[in-house]
Amino acid sequence: xxxxxxxxNKLFYYIICITLISSCxxxxxxxxxxxxxxxxxxxxxxxxxxxxxxxxxxxxINQSLSLGFTSTTFELDTAxxxxxxxxxxxxxxxxxxxxxxxxxxxxxxxxxxxxxxxxINVTQELKSSDGNAEIKYVIxxxxxxxxxxxxxxxxxxxxxxxxxxxxxxxxxxFGQDEITVLK
Numbered sequence: 001x002x003x004x005x006x007x008x009n010k011l012f013y014y015i016i017c018i019t020l021i022s023s024c025x026x027x028x029x030x031x032x033x034x035x036x037x038x039x040x041x042x043x044x045x046x047x048x049x050x051x052x053x054x055x056x057x058x059x060x061i062n063q064s065l066s067l068g069f070t071s072t073t074f075e076l077d078t079a080x081x082x083x084x085x086x087x088x089x090x091x092x093x094x095x096x097x098x099x100x101x102x103x104x105x106x107x108x109x110x111x112x113x114x115x116x117x118x119x120i121n122v123t124q125e126l127k128s129s130d131g132n133a134e135i136k137y138v139i140x141x142x143x144x145x146x147x148x149x150x151x152x153x154x155x156x157x158x159x160x161x162x163x164x165x166x167x168x169x170x171x172x173x174f175g176q177d178e179i180t181v182l183k
Contacts (some may be wrong), residue, residue, distance in 0.1 A: 044112035131158030169170030
């Protein structure tokens with residue numbers, strides 16, 4: 001007959017409790033790192049509707065990350081006077097959207113056409129529920145006739161939500177491009 005002493009039982013009880021506590025979830029928020037999205041930043045706009053889209057598509061793994069927003073003061077190829085624009089993200093008008101597709105897409109056709117191509121199946125979609133997009137301009141080069149800016153878009157305190165998943169990211173450099181503005 002094997003006899004277990006009480007102190008061993010307590011140790012076993014504590015190990016089981018610690019294992020259960022550390023394996024419990026605090027809900028559906030998953031700390032996932034989407035910062036490895038390496039596609040090039042692209043852009044388009046509809047000036048008549050004051051809508052703008054910055055997007056990245058990764059055709060190797062059939063996914064996209066897009067920032068769409070409406071603004072009456074933002075201009076795609078002009079730097080603002082204070083060199084920073086902040087866009088408050090939500091689920092409806094100013095959105096960050098992550099999508100996975102069943103097959104490869106052409107980002108410019110998909111995001112910039114007034115009628116997107118048909119036959120594209122989205123297998124997963126996550127939309128921003130909060131956070132900010134900060135668009136910052138830094139002078140790269142200036143001459144007598146023009147100024148070239150590096151434009152960097154940083155996503156701050158974003159939450160992407162979808163069915164049974166939520167991804168939280170404190171800071172993510174979405175991408176950068178260059179614009180040249182005539183004086």
